[in-house]
Amino acid sequence: MRNSVGLEIRPKGLSEFFGLGRMDRDEIIKKAEELGLDPSIALKMRKDYLNYAITTMRMRLGYLVEDKWEYQKAGDTIAKAFCVSAIEEYDAQIKIYQWELTKLNPDYNKARRADLGDLITEAKRVSIAYVLPNPVIRGRTTCPFHDDKRYSMAVSKEKGIATCFHCNETWDVIGLVMRLQGIDFAQAVRYLTRG
Numbered sequence: 001m002r003n004s005v006g007l008e009i010r011p012k013g014l015s016e017f018f019g020l021g022r023m024d025r026d027e028i029i030k031k032a033e034e035l036g037l038d039p040s041i042a043l044k045m046r047k048d049y050l051n052y053a054i055t056t057m058r059m060r061l062g063y064l065v066e067d068k069w070e071y072q073k074a075g076d077t078i079a080k081a082f083c084v085s086a087i088e089e090y091d092a093q094i095k096i097y098q099w100e101l102t103k104l105n106p107d108y109n110k111a112r113r114a115d116l117g118d119l120i121t122e123a124k125r126v127s128i129a130y131v132l133p134n135p136v137i138r139g140r141t142t143c144p145f146h147d148d149k150r151y152s153m154a155v156s157k158e159k160g161i162a163t164c165f166h167c168n169e170t171w172d173v174i175g176l177v178m179r180l181q182g183i184d185f186a187q188a189v190r191y192l193t194r195g
């Protein structure tokens, strides 16, 4: 049976910048200008990327649903449960990408004003699964900080922390964003609370 879980779902050839960033329309335009790109092309790349990701994930979801039924027929309850949680994760991931698409609308309303204390509280409310590049399946994901094929990272959505048993490190949502994006604490808080 095909392994429909944990496969690479990001297309190659597009920069991380357009792939994983959480930039809204204005930020993409600004960044494109900095890089000397035509902003309309940058926006189109971002939109195409998100649509591609959604289509690919929907396809994987279709496989997972088929697998789930096959496992059910075969009476393999563990494999079936694995499919069920993978389906939930792909569903959640698709919603995230759909939300990212709405941020490209010209009338998308940008960040509200708030003081830093409120912003930190708000930042910590963001699900840790949201910022991880790969889906979290039954509390595990591949660690983005080393070449990981073994789902070395344990994720507690309740506690909002991720621990990699290979890197031997634990991050909260703000720490993860700092490391993933190479930015400082205040920038990470702003990153998590914009929109």
Ligand SMILES: [Zn+2]
Pocket (backbone or CB within 6 Å): 143, 144, 145, 146, 148, 152, 164, 165, 166, 167, 168
């Ligand atoms: Zn690691």
